[in-house]
Amino acid sequence: MKFAVSLSMERFSPETPMKSVLGNMLELVKLADTGGFETLWTAEHHTIECTISPNPFTVLTWLAQHTDRIRLGTATLVAPYWTPIRLAGEAALCDHLTGGRLEFGIARGAYQYEFDRMAGGIPQQEGVAYMKELVPAVQKLWAGDYAHDGHYWKFPLATSVPKPLQKPHPRIWVAARDPGTFDWAVANGANILSTPLSAPAAEIAVLGEKFRKAVADHPHVPRPKFMMQRRTCVYAKPDDWQVAVQHSMDYGRTFENLFQNIGTVTNGFPEAVPFDTVKGRDNYNPESIRKNLMFGTPDEVIEKLLDYEAAGVDQYCLGLSFNLPFELQKNTLRLFAEEVMPFFARRERESTRLAVAGE
Structure with missing residues (x-):
């Protein structure tokens, strides 16, 4: 099993300068690079200060x-x-600019708040249909001239410019739970990119079984890689758990705001909704x-981590972006690299x- 890190640029207060946000992100990524982590993952989000990555x-x-x-x-x-066309070209150019290090991960999307501003207000569940049309079209554009006549997009003969550096193209990853x-x-x-979210450890095996069944149902396809992500914090003493748990609870209430579109967002800063409005309240038990x-x-x-290994996970990803104090993020990377x-x-x-x- 290999290891990865998921990071976003985070800003939870207008008093925090972007210079500090950028500096923190860069320092953490350098630590992951020198620490031997396999992949750095970062998300796409819009109009939200707690995940800055347009x-x-x-x-x-x-x-x-x-x-x-x-x-x-x-x-x-x-x-x-x-x-x-835009996605194929931008991804291929990024592959060149990163020296062929791009990993192409895509999903249907999660935040209804964003869908109301970026996707005409469609239900975020409909995003999966967009993804199923988009990914094959991008692959064909990477391969050469291609005309598309689909449900969501139509265009005459075109191709990706540039073509990816990696051949035939960067590895494609799809976020999946169902x-x-x-x-x-x-x-x-x-x-496959997946996550058990805040569910008990039994969910890891459930996701692993979904992966095994999909692989078994397509024996002609080479076995793909399986990544799983959870919020992660490593500390030296057992009694140090309270800080991580409190930050996870507070961040979860912010996520509920954006996912369910049930709270306010002021100048890009979402409020943490009250506990009585969250789903799955057992997940908020410390x-x-x-x-x-x-x-x-x-x-x-x-x-x-042995549960993830047993479920067939090839890459475990440390989810570090949940407003965890910067020093604790650094310490998590150091302890993970040196002792785990x-x-x-x-x-x-x-x-x-x-x-x-x-x-």
Whole structure:
């Protein structure tokens, strides 16, 4: 199992200057690069200060100039906000500007607040239909001349300019939680991005079974990669859990505002809605959050990660962007790289040794 980091530029107060936001993001990405993380993922969002990334390709191009080896991924692009020709060209150019390090992650979208401003107010659930039309069109544009006559887009013969640096194109990743999206993604040769959100550990196995079934149902397709993400905080002492849990609870109430479109957003800053309006209130129980999310000492985190390994996860992604204090984010990356990742590297070496020996 390999490891990745998901980061967004975060601003929760107008008193926080963008210079600090940019500096913090860059410092964390450099730590991930030198720490041996496989991929840095960043999202697309609009009009929201707590996730600043109107074009993740721009962010990744900037980060590529300050890193050496880490892969740079979009997790995720929001399908209804793009057109096929524009997306194909921008992604291909980013692939060149990052030296062939782009990972192309896409999703239907999550925030109804954004859909009301970026996608004409369509229900965010409809985003999956846009994604299923968009991704094959982008692939064909990357390959050469292609004319499209679809439900959402129509255009005469055109191609992507430039073509991607990676051949035949960057790896495609699709965000999935329901079985239909798993099946469609695997059938189309895409890798899977998923998350158990705040659900108990049993949800990890449920998602793993959806992945295994999709793979088994398409035996002609090479096995794709499977990434799973959770909010993560690693600390030295067991009693240090309260800060991470409180920030997760507060951030969750902000997410509910945007997801359900039930609160106010003032000058880009969403309010945290009251607890009596949130869905899944058990997910806001402090002990449940501490247990379910990737919060713990290095030893506790290793124990939790074994569930992801057992579910067939190829890449576990640390979700660090939930207004966690900057020093705690840095410490999480340091402890994870120094005390957690070596454990799994040893397991991989031992597994390889046994395979070579035929044991």
